[in-house]
Amino acid sequence: MPDGEVLLDVSGLSVRFPTSDGVVNAVDDLSFQVRRGETFGIVGESGSGKSVTNLALLGLLNRRAANIEGTALFKGRDLLTMPPGELRRIRGKEIAMIFQDPFACLHPMYRVGDQLVEAIRAHERVPRRQAAERAIEVLAAVGIPKPRERFRDYPHQYSGGMRQRAMIAMALLLNPDVLIADEPTTALDVTVQAQILELIDRVKKEFDIAVVLITHDLGVVAEVAQTVMVMYAGRAMEQGPRQQVFGKPLHPYTWGLLESIPHVDQKVSRLVPIEGAPPSLIFVPPGCPFHPRCPHRFGPCDQKRPEFRDRGGGHAEACHLSADEKRTLWAERQERFTRAAV
Amino acid sequence: MAAYIVRRLVWVIVVLLAVTMITFAIFYLLPTGDPAVRFAGKSPTPQVLEEVRRQFGLDKPWYAQYWHFLSDLTTGDKYGWPGLGFSFDTRIPVREELLERAPRTLSLAFGAAIVWLTLGVTIGIVSALRRGTLLDRAAMGFALFGVSAPVFWLGLMALWLFAETGGGPDWLHFLPGTGYVPFSESPSEWFTHLIMPWVVLALLYAAFYARMTRGNLLETMGEDYIRTARAKGLTERRVVFKHGLRASLTPIVTMFGMDIALLVGGAVITETVFNIQGLGAWAVRATFNQDLPAVVAVVVVSAFAVAIMNLLVDIVYAWLDPRVRYQ
Numbered sequence: 216m217p218d219g220e221v222l223l224d225v226s227g228l229s230v231r232f233p234t235s236d237g238v239v240n241a242v243d244d245l246s247f248q249v250r251r252g253e254t255f256g257i258v259g260e261s262g263s264g265k266s267v268t269n270l271a272l273l274g275l276l277n278r279r280a281a282n283i284e285g286t287a288l289f290k291g292r293d294l295l296t297m298p299p300g301e302l303r304r305i306r307g308k309e310i311a312m313i314f315q316d317p318f319a320c321l322h323p324m325y326r327v328g329d330q331l332v333e334a335i336r337a338h339e340r341v342p343r344r345q346a347a348e349r350a351i352e353v354l355a356a357v358g359i360p361k362p363r364e365r366f367r368d369y370p371h372q373y374s375g376g377m378r379q380r381a382m383i384a385m386a387l388l389l390n391p392d393v394l395i396a397d398e399p400t401t402a403l404d405v406t407v408q409a410q411i412l413e414l415i416d417r418v419k420k421e422f423d424i425a426v427v428l429i430t431h432d433l434g435v436v437a438e439v440a441q442t443v444m445v446m447y448a449g450r451a452m453e454q455g456p457r458q459q460v461f462g463k464p465l466h467p468y469t470w471g472l473l474e475s476i477p478h479v480d481q482k483v484s485r486l487v488p489i490e491g492a493p494p495s496l497i498f499v500p501p502g503c504p505f506h507p508r509c510p511h512r513f514g515p516c517d518q519k520r521p522e523f524r525d526r527g528g529g530h531a532e533a534c535h536l537s538a539d540e541k542r543t544l545w546a547e548r549q550e551r552f553t554r555a556a557v
Numbered sequence: 558m559a560a561y562i563v564r565r566l567v568w569v570i571v572v573l574l575a576v577t578m579i580t581f582a583i584f585y586l587l588p589t590g591d592p593a594v595r596f597a598g599k600s601p602t603p604q605v606l607e608e609v610r611r612q613f614g615l616d617k618p619w620y621a622q623y624w625h626f627l628s629d630l631t632t633g634d635k636y637g638w639p640g641l642g643f644s645f646d647t648r649i650p651v652r653e654e655l656l657e658r659a660p661r662t663l664s665l666a667f668g669a670a671i672v673w674l675t676l677g678v679t680i681g682i683v684s685a686l687r688r689g690t691l692l693d694r695a696a697m698g699f700a701l702f703g704v705s706a707p708v709f710w711l712g713l714m715a716l717w718l719f720a721e722t723g724g725g726p727d728w729l730h731f732l733p734g735t736g737y738v739p740f741s742e743s744p745s746e747w748f749t750h751l752i753m754p755w756v757v758l759a760l761l762y763a764a765f766y767a768r769m770t771r772g773n774l775l776e777t778m779g780e781d782y783i784r785t786a787r788a789k790g791l792t793e794r795r796v797v798f799k800h801g802l803r804a805s806l807t808p809i810v811t812m813f814g815m816d817i818a819l820l821v822g823g824a825v826i827t828e829t830v831f832n833i834q835g836l837g838a839w840a841v842r843a844t845f846n847q848d849l850p851a852v853v854a855v856v857v858v859s860a861f862a863v864a865i866m867n868l869l870v871d872i873v874y875a876w877l878d879p880r881v882r883y884q
Contacts, residue, residue, distance in 0.1 A: 275787055275788060303792065304790060307791075311789070321785065322782040371880050
């Protein structure tokens with residue numbers, strides 16, 4: 216368990232979008248803490264509420280369209296209730312964010328350098344030239360070759376990996392405490408992915424910050440996160456230290472996820488998908504939202520919502536099965552899985 | 558960039574050549590009647606007709622006439638440069654009439670352009686930022702009205718309401734009636750005479766531009782780079798006016814160039830309603846009267862305007878969007 220200072224303390228976060236078709240429950244009663252020096256991984260399928268969670272924290276959701284409840288304390292101040300002007304001063308300066316598609320995230324009509332300088336000058340009164348010098352330094356720090364020349368380039372002159380590096384540079388300009396990375400590697404080539412993940416890990420250590428890493432890729436989380444939260448239908452299914460969640464997963468949904476990733480070292484001829492599809496967020500199944508797809512569902516699953524509880528050592532999950540049942544079931548599944556593989 | 562502009566200017570000349578040639582060809586190949594007959598008056602003798610044809614050069618083949626036209630155009634004729642000949646219909650040198658009429662149409666077109674650009678873009682921005690509110694609905698209602706209201710009706714209503722000679726309530730009659738006063742004669746009269754035509758002509762365009770700005774801005778505001786701009790903590794004002802507007806205005810530049818260019822060819826209805834004897838009214842009359850020199854003059858001016866505005870649009874576009882520059 217990381218022991219850095221708690222930077223982000225989210226509790227009871229719910230995000231609902233009233234639409235003409237009904238209320239979309241994008242995030243439902245989510246709680247987690249992020250500490251300095253750790254990478255907090257949020258994993259889930261598309262539409263599980265990962266991105267919405269973080270957009271909500273930074274006030275990047277349209278407040279008129281979204282119904283946000285709960286608290287999100289950042290160094291003791293609640294992000295969800297503070298006035299927009301105050302939140303704006305935190306955005307980019309204390310909490311920075313990078314996004315999935317670096318092709319679309321930089322403004323195509325402004326020079327990369329100007330976009331960096333603008334980010335500095337949105338928060339600090341410094342002369343342009345000085346801001347530019349700092350931007351060039353940070354571009355160099357994130358591994359952009361010839362940063363002084365590249366500073367004057369437009370985004371379309373950058374490669375995908377370089378754009379994501381530039382985005383990371385933009386995020387680091389003002390020494391933030393938290394870096395939220397929303398699918399930072401999804402749009403990149405596999406080789407570039409590894410470089411970007413390494414870079415994020417390096418800056419986390421160098422700048423001593425907390426990283427919230429949102430991804431649908433369990434492999435990415437397994438590589439860099441210290442704490443993992445598995446989301447499904449806007450809720451946390453399982454959360455805990457990486458070794459716990461990957462080594463002794465407790466929730467049938469996590470089991471399904473782990474079984475569905477390919478391993479190079481195991482000769483699996485066929486991957487095991489999770490049967491069915493994620494539910495509509497307007498009509499979330501009652502009880503446990505995963506129960507229609509869960510092979511182990513029983514009596515209370517479609518009636519009672521399982522409590523999200525700590526099962527020891529910071530490893531929490533929400534499932535009605537008892538600890539013993541889970542142990543046996545997971546052992547069985549693992550055996551079946553490996554046997555199928557051979 | 559300079560080489561590019563020169564290359565484009567050469568193309569402008571090629572386009573103009575093609576356009577004039579086509580105009581000539583249409584005029585001679587289509588069975589429209591003999592201009593000499595019109596010119597020679599009632600029941601002319603064959604000798605008079607022959608003489609008229611000879612004087613106008615109508616007895617020569619069309620390519621010889623075209624060549625004659627081109628050499629006059631480039632080197633000037635007895636009325637000055639550019640040589641455009643004299644009208645079959647009014648017997649006034651075409652150049653003189655062109656110089657008389659062009660400022661009217663240009664005043665009308667550019668004045669209206671300023672009005673519709675300011676009005677349309679402003680309404681579009683406000684509408685997009687206040688989407689779904691009463692203000693937005695009112696603005697879009699106005700836009701619908703502007704698009705649907707015919708110019709001649711709007712023009713007549715405006716005259717009725719605001720012109721000294723109008724039939725509406727007296728206290729509203731603070732503008733002069735129809736007609737045109739040259740800027741050189743009286744700038745203030747020029748201005749007051751043009752207010753109504755500008756606004757009437759601009760309403761239609763303003764409506765289009767408002768809808769387009771609104772649509773573009775709404776679309777741009779959903780782009781990822783807008784989210785980035787917000788995420789780095791820019792003020793909303795900067796997000797909208799710097800990042801949002803820049804990207805949503807580029808298509809408007811293209812449209813604006815074309816609209817202006819087309820108007821230079823004459824806004825016939827507006828010119829007619831407000832009795833501004835501009836290029837549009839002239840073109841219509843010349844066409845009906847088979848007045849080839851006048852038709853060609855208007856065509857040359859219009860084609861030139863289209864070609865030049867196209868070039869300007871491309872230059873501005875390259876300046877606005879760096880991705881175009883490096884292609």
